[in-house]
Amino acid sequence: MPQLDLATLHEAIAAAVPERECLVWRDRRMTWREVSERGRRLARVLHDAGLGRHGGAVEPWESPHDHLALYLHNGPEYLEGLLGAHRARVAPFNVNYRYVDDELVRLFADARPAAIVYHARFAAAIGRVVPKLERAPLLLQVADGSGADPLPGALDYEAALAGASDAPLDVRPDAGDLHILYTGGTTGLPKGVLWRIGDLMVGPLGLRRRDGTAITDLDEAVERAVRGRHRVLVGPPLMHGAGTWSALGGWCGGACVVFPDRVDGLDAADLLRTAERERVTRMPLVGDAFARPILAELDRGPHDLTALRTLLNSAAAISPEVGARLLEHLPHARITDVLGSSESGFAVTRGGAGRTFTPAPGAAVLSADRTRRLAPGEDELGWLAKGGDALPLGYLNDPGKTAATFLTVDGERLVVAGDRARLLADGTVEVHGREATTINTGGEKVFAEEVEAVLRNLPGVADALVVGCPSERWGTEIVAVLRVAEPAPTDAELRAGCAAHLARYKIPKAFARTGESLRLPNGKADYARARALVAGDAARSLMGNVVAGQWS
Template sequence: MAQLDLATLHEAIAAAVPDRECLVWRDRRWTWREVTERTRRLAHVLHDHGLGIGPEASSEPWESPHDHLALYLHNGPEYLEGLVGAHKARVAPFNVNYRYVDDELAQLFGDARPAAVMYHARFAPAIGRVVERLNRRPLLLQVADESGTGLLPGALDYEAALAAAPAGPLDGVRPDAGDLHILYTGGTTGLPKGVLWRIGDLMLGPLGLRRRDGTPVTDLGEAVERAVRSEVRVLVGPPLMHGAGTWSSLGGWCGGACVVFPTVVDGLDAADLMATAERERVTRMPLVGDAFARPIVAALESRPHELGPLRTMVNSAAAISPEVKRRLLELVPHSRIVDVLGSSESGFSVTRSGADAPAFTPSPGAAVLSADRTRRLRPGDGELGWLAKGGTIPLGYLGDPDKTASTFLTVDGERLVVAGDRVRYRADGTIEFHGREATTINTGGEKVFAEEVEAVLRGLPGIADALVVGRPSERWGTEIVAVVRPAGPGSGPDDAELRAGCAVRLARYKIPKAFVRTGASLRLPNGKADYAAARALVT
């Protein structure tokens, strides 16, 4: 099946609607023509420094023939320019967690082998130290910011480099749907892994280049026609260094949307986020669980907002508690919340809507495999299985043949990815999520899914957030411990009240044996659970 590529589609949309808004941040507005010109200039900079794709295609699914561009940036126009400009030069971009310190950066760069690094000036000291530890010194493109940090030796000022580059298309370089886009996992359950997506697959999968009936859009003219009709304005609060932010932004652009960033981009400021939504009349907004939904509810309760155009909130990567979801829908009654379950490796596998929906609806390509991962389950099979995804999926993990082989399987002649979600296939064809295998705790011979216990705890009065981890125990081997963050001043419910609340909805063996309280956040910048921080509090 022929597929489109990001660079070609973005150019074609810009040719059709050159003067329409493409990107908004703070007091700046960029048209599609302006973004196209800037991404062409970046492509020239990369190409003129010898970066691109090698003469031979990779023979193994864990190999990349491209040079790689690291994006070590907060949200902003340069991040999206980096993604699209890289593809125009046939360079594979990859995300870098801006919270990483030297050793973590060195490990990541050793794995990803960047030929170029785009970074905000505030990160220059760390970049300067880490590149000295690499075998190959990459091209450094420093993006000025409020820090005022000076250029590293040998680095190029990003704006100066773009100004000196040609504004026309890059001659002799033809992007392809098979070109790679690398998404590094968050590393919450191990070292980060670079997921190798073909850009054509990424566009048909997580970026949503599909018709309403789920069939793929592969004709350039049809894709541009859809984009021309679009009136979508997507507000991106989650960091682009994770899939939720990148996919929301690039998916918006593939559909002709204007991408809007809030004023504050180095953390979540819910009041600013909602003020931006109101001012820019956004129509769609991604969320990341309670870490986003609870502050947004508080911001909406603090003052009225005119959010009539906001029709869809897409939640991924973490759950929203039912009572928080109900309150958010009360505050924005004309909108809907769509929960999507997926991963860096699978994209969005299943979806659900509504505050009380108990299960998910399979997306195209979704399947449920048996516990031994050798056969497909059918609706109504009682076995607890694995969520799998076929169709438009990644090739594998960069440089890791063993992990590629264990995650990407062939079942009944179809290649599937199994990212680690445990599910049950209900008789009505919906899928019931139980938790990730990486957060499953074996206590006294019983398996406990941390997410199930966390959802119960977050639903109790006086609890703002909760994570559940295992701790060594002489009696149980591993015992269940909950780290809770009270909703207000003080310690919140006592241990007896928490146990009683859990007992209403959980079997006895699932109830935490101990509770640890903290006033600190239990979430990473993207809203995902910070299990490392939770474990540090219980050991």
């Protein structure tokens, strides 16, 4: 089935509504014409450096493109980078700006960037890491007020664009060109998920009709965009899928993308001021890490958010009580919960309370051995899978993980990202959590997310993560890492609160407390940090300094 590509669609929308606002950040208000022109200029810089697509068909874990690394906070340059890369047939990929040198070296060794666009504040790290790469990439440094000097040989981003032609290139973007989304998942090294841009657009970016069928005609897509009047406020970082998909999905529908003033962390007051000022209609969230600070800010004082219609939540859960209180402040809005992954896009949508979701088209629950689809009502804990017409190809440079994650069952290609689930008799899906965060304690399986949801709803608990700790008695025992508020609950109060909702074997054996955030910049759980805190507390407990509570 022929599909559209991002660069061609953006260019066509810009031709249809050239003076409509396309991108807003602080005092910068850019029209569709201006963004399109800057994207063409960046494409020219990349193309003139010899970068593009080289060759045709490859294995599902291979890329025929040169790659562009985007090592940036949110801002116009990030979206220009995505647009310019696709125009030049260069595959863009995201860089986690929290990585330290060794992690960057491993990422770049896998991704092999031919060019890097980076904020000046990251210049020192780039200067240390680039000499360790096999290939010296083209460097484009974006001024950010940090005062960092350009690296030797690096081009100033604005100067490079100003000196480049905005005339169309002699290469045509294609829906089969790749877009690479690196995901660290819950554990392990980052993996580059290879999406064809056409599949990404009809999948996570939502280029579909109301009946769910894909839009593949350019004129129809442009007409839809011209009718669209959404303004999307993107708070999650673009270096993760939730942020990128929200922004590019907005563009595919003709929306103006708005960034809050602060882009190096979540500032709920700034986020809501921006939403009020710009009359935004849609705002993505990432679970309680976003929802709770926003709720606290709404409790502090009124904001005129009457234009806001949709809060789209993904990647982490919003506690039911928090969601209900948000809607008390925003009765004209709705919260839409979606569950998916970098590999699957959105697989299910919230269909009721608790962990129950309505399957998206193409979703399935596979048997525990991943050999067949489960029928509604089969009492087997299986695997959430996603099929249909919009799936990635595989993982860059990793045929083994590609084969393990992208399966063929009864002749249908499916992706199994690692979520355990049951298919209930009414056809809804009960999601239990990621296999990577499942804890086997005393022969019983405990899903961390279930325990975390209970803990976050207890008085005095601002956030909670649950991890496993080695135990002579249980093999692995459950430990909760908490960020608490005043008055802080005691261990006994926490256990009593859990006992009202959880079987005894699911109740944490110990509680570690921290004043630090338990979240990554995108709002996802930072399990590595939680495990480090638990390991530190366990070591101290052996010396008689028990910080985490009673260790069994």
